[in-house]
Amino acid sequence: MASNEKVNSHGQTEKEFLAAYNPYKYERPSVTVDMLIFTVTDAKKRNYRTLPDKELKLLLIKRGEHPFIGQWALPGGFVKMDESLEQAAVRELKEETNIDSIYMEQLYTWGEADRDPRARIISTSYMALADSSTLEVVANDDAADAKWFSVQCKLFQEHRTLTGTGYEQQRLYKLKLACEGEKDLEAVIKKVKTVSGRTVRTYGSIEECSGIAFDHAGIIEYALERLRSKIEYTDIAFNLMPELFTLTQLQQVYEVILDTELLKANFRRKTAHMVIETNQYTKDAGHRPSKLYRFNTDWNKENE
Amino acid sequence: MASNEKVNSHGQTEKEFLAAYNPYKYERPSVTVDMLIFTVTDAKKRNYRTLPDKELKLLLIKRGEHPFIGQWALPGGFVKMDESLEQAAVRELKEETNIDSIYMEQLYTWGEADRDPRARIISTSYMALADSSTLEVVANDDAADAKWFSVQCKLFQEHRTLTGTGYEQQRLYKLKLACEGEKDLEAVIKKVKTVSGRTVRTYGSIEECSGIAFDHAGIIEYALERLRSKIEYTDIAFNLMPELFTLTQLQQVYEVILDTELLKANFRRKTAHMVIETNQYTKDAGHRPSKLYRFNTDWNKENE
DNA sequence: GCAAAAGTGTTAATGTTACACCCATGC
DNA sequence: GCATGGGTGTAACATTAACACTTTTGC
Numbered sequence: 001m002a003s004n005e006k007v008n009s010h011g012q013t014e015k016e017f018l019a020a021y022n023p024y025k026y027e028r029p030s031v032t033v034d035m036l037i038f039t040v041t042d043a044k045k046r047n048y049r050t051l052p053d054k055e056l057k058l059l060l061i062k063r064g065e066h067p068f069i070g071q072w073a074l075p076g077g078f079v080k081m082d083e084s085l086e087q088a089a090v091r092e093l094k095e096e097t098n099i100d101s102i103y104m105e106q107l108y109t110w111g112e113a114d115r116d117p118r119a120r121i122i123s124t125s126y127m128a129l130a131d132s133s134t135l136e137v138v139a140n141d142d143a144a145d146a147k148w149f150s151v152q153c154k155l156f157q158e159h160r161t162l163t164g165t166g167y168e169q170q171r172l173y174k175l176k177l178a179c180e181g182e183k184d185l186e187a188v189i190k191k192v193k194t195v196s197g198r199t200v201r202t203y204g205s206i207e208e209c210s211g212i213a214f215d216h217a218g219i220i221e222y223a224l225e226r227l228r229s230k231i232e233y234t235d236i237a238f239n240l241m242p243e244l245f246t247l248t249q250l251q252q253v254y255e256v257i258l259d260t261e262l263l264k265a266n267f268r269r270k271t272a273h274m275v276i277e278t279n280q281y282t283k284d285a286g287h288r289p290s291k292l293y294r295f296n297t298d299w300n301k302e303n304e
Numbered sequence: 305m306a307s308n309e310k311v312n313s314h315g316q317t318e319k320e321f322l323a324a325y326n327p328y329k330y331e332r333p334s335v336t337v338d339m340l341i342f343t344v345t346d347a348k349k350r351n352y353r354t355l356p357d358k359e360l361k362l363l364l365i366k367r368g369e370h371p372f373i374g375q376w377a378l379p380g381g382f383v384k385m386d387e388s389l390e391q392a393a394v395r396e397l398k399e400e401t402n403i404d405s406i407y408m409e410q411l412y413t414w415g416e417a418d419r420d421p422r423a424r425i426i427s428t429s430y431m432a433l434a435d436s437s438t439l440e441v442v443a444n445d446d447a448a449d450a451k452w453f454s455v456q457c458k459l460f461q462e463h464r465t466l467t468g469t470g471y472e473q474q475r476l477y478k479l480k481l482a483c484e485g486e487k488d489l490e491a492v493i494k495k496v497k498t499v500s501g502r503t504v505r506t507y508g509s510i511e512e513c514s515g516i517a518f519d520h521a522g523i524i525e526y527a528l529e530r531l532r533s534k535i536e537y538t539d540i541a542f543n544l545m546p547e548l549f550t551l552t553q554l555q556q557v558y559e560v561i562l563d564t565e566l567l568k569a570n571f572r573r574k575t576a577h578m579v580i581e582t583n584q585y586t587k588d589a590g591h592r593p594s595k596l597y598r599f600n601t602d603w604n605k606e607n608e
Numbered sequence: 609g610c611a612a613a614a615g616t617g618t619t620a621a622t623g624t625t626a627c628a629c630c631c632a633t634g635c
Numbered sequence: 636g637c638a639t640g641g642g643t644g645t646a647a648c649a650t651t652a653a654c655a656c657t658t659t660t661g662c
Contacts, residue, residue, distance in 0.1 A: 027385050028332045028333065028334050028335070028385075029332065029335050029383065029385065030332050031332070031333050031335065031415075031426055048634080048635080049634080049635085049638060049639050049640085050638095050639070050640090051639085051640070079333065079415065079426075081331050081332075081333065081417070081424050082417050083417060084415050084416045084417050085413060085414075085415025085416075085426065086415065087417075088415075101503050101505075102503075103503075103504070106412060106413065108410060109389060109410065109413040109428045110389075111335075111383065111388050111389025111390065111392075111428070112388045112389075113385070113386050113387060113388050113391075120385050122335055122383075122389065122426075124413045124415070166601060195601045198542070198547065198599055198601070199405050199406075199407075200407070200601065201405075238502070243502065246641085247641085247642090248640075248641075263625075263626070263627085264640095264641085264642080265625095265626090265627090265642080265643070265644085266624070266625065266626080268642080268643090269623095269624090270623095270624090283633095284633095284634085285633075285634085285639090285640080286633070286634050286635075286638090286639070286640085287632075287633050287634070287638080287639045287640045287641075288631065288632035288633050288634095288639085288640060288641045288642085289632075289633070289641080290640075290641055290642085291641085291642090295502055297470060297499045297502070297504065352661075352662080353611060353612050353613085353661080353662085354611095354612070354613090355612085355613075550614085551614085551615090552613075552614075567652070567653070567654085568613095568614085568615080569615085569616070569617085569652095569653090569654085570651070570652065570653080572615080572616090573650095573651090574650095574651085587660090588660095588661085589612090589613080589660075589661080590611090590612070590613085590660075590661050590662080591611080591612045591613045591614075591659075591660050591661070592612085592613060592614045592615085592658065592659035592660045592661095593614080593659075593660065594613075594614055594615085595614085595615090
């Protein structure tokens with residue numbers, strides 16, 4: 001369907017409408033969705049007794065074309081004219097992982113004019129969370145250019161300068177993405193907060209970056225921040241869990257995302273109302289068997 | 305600059321790039337920013353003794369053209385090809401209120417394919433908060449088609465149906481916008497949460513709407529929800545306060561946004577660390593003078 | 609004096625943090 | 636027996652919610 005054949009509900013062709021309303025005529029940005037698909041997997045057991053460590057993983061695609069050829073990028077693609085942003089995100093998710101109906105939320109829309117060297121592209125990022133047991137088959141199916149990278153992001157420098165009317169706070173985060181058989185990807189992201197009188201302004205920038213395409217390092221950092229804060233006050237973490245899980249597994253997922261150690265007794269009290277006990281147990285674990293739980297979808301019936 | 309003259313950093317014209325990368329050729333959406341500019345103002349005093357009530361206000365523009373002619377819409381406009389989304393938002397803010405450098409944050413990007421009857425338009429919404437003392441002059445300057453509406457949004461119906469594998473929860477919110485000399489604007493927004501097994505899905509829709517253009521009623525409801533939740537754990541409310549304020553005024557702002565009554569003593573303890581006492585007092589108030597405070601920009605020095 | 613709001617103190621309930629301890633399993 | 640994790644109890648402390656009370660002003 002050519003653009004100038006489209007007649008809208010007011011008897012205008014799209015061309016007529018745009019000529020009247022859009023000062024930029026046919027020069028319009030392209031819109032894409034960028035998908036941040038996270039999961040949590042087990043690292044290798046150190047010996048027969050220990051539990052495996054958990055790793056937070058993110059799906060990346062190796063670019064086969066310029067620009068950033070050979071570098072890794074978030075999966076995603078153009079939004080079609082007849083589908084909503086969310087439909088586009090669901091479609092991309094299905095294409096990449098072959099799963100529909102997993103948790104997904106819109107994160108942020110990235111609109112710097114020069115973020116893509118080819119043309120003006122505005123990208124809305126979506127975060128999806130999946131239970132790794134559902135995914136494993138698919139990951140192998142995929143072409144060799146889609147891989148799960150383990151994700152780590154740490155604050156490694158912080159400094160604060162007083163100015164006449166306030167202060168400027170600068171923080172440097174190091175993002176590390178690793179995948180067996182691939183070079184490690186690294187980026188340094190700077191976040192600056194300027195307080196001058198009553199006005200507070202914040203902005204971020206990518207200071208160093210190796211192997212990560214476009215501004216995707218910044219997008220990944222943003223998603224991790226969101227994930228970290230939302231895990232504290234929502235039930236978002238259960239989207240990363242299998243149907244049945246032990247409380248220690250749940251705690252490990254919290255720990256790998258928050259990057260802290262939590263106290264077992266306190267963690268169990270805090271999450272008690274979000275889980276339902278089953279009468280099943282793990283076995284052959286090299287230590288005492290543990291009870292399996294499932295997510296209690298009704299935990300916040302009253303509040304929200 | 306015509307679109308096909310633009311040569312990018314890889315020696316392609318934009319036309320060549322899009323032919324290769326974009327399956328939709330030249331058919332691309334338009335992108336706009338929609339601005340939600342909030343402020344809090346005083347209603348009329350009931351008598352010489354009482355304090356004025358606070359009202360949460362939102363700036364709306366009367367549409368002079370089809371579609372939705374005569375109805376009220378959020379201010380906003382097209383994103384130019386050489387400016388970022390945020391620059392576009394700042395520009396629109398300046399055009400509407402003549403203010404730069406007030407608090408602003410990106411809210412959400414609205415991408416339903418049919419949300420504008422004329423053509424495919426994707427809109428990123430930004431919320432801005434302003435202290436009304438800075439604004440009052442400008443509001444009068446503006447053309448008669450821009451007005452501040454008082455905003456109210458209440459949950460008025462809730463119901464829950466059990467399904468085989470979970471439940472469906474439905475909530476109806478009534479949004480009311482009022483402005484002296486204008487008809488009241490009203491909308492009913494439905495939010496549905498479907499829990500089926502472990503998968504939770506949420507979506508919203510506008511059920512009834514009178515006088516509010518496009519899908520803007522839903523955008524306003526979304527912004528109010530964000531404002532309400534952020535006021536609880538950030539210092540966002542101080543963007544609505546003048547330089548100097550009393551603790552009761554601050555409490556009133558919290559109350560009008562949260563739509564509850566708060567206990568004075570407890571409110572003061574909770575906000576104590578975010579304010580700095582001055583040695584100034586209000587006077588001629590018909591009751592005991594009260595101390596004026598200012599925002600303490602350093603309140604979260606350690607934490608965040 | 610009195611209405612209205614400013615401002616402070618107290619107590620009970622609740623939630624959080626840190627730590628200590630016992631239990632069950634596989635080798 | 637012992638390493639490893641499963642699972643529970645408790646005391647100190649911090650936070651919150653509800654209420655009661657005193658102070659200061661303009662008319």
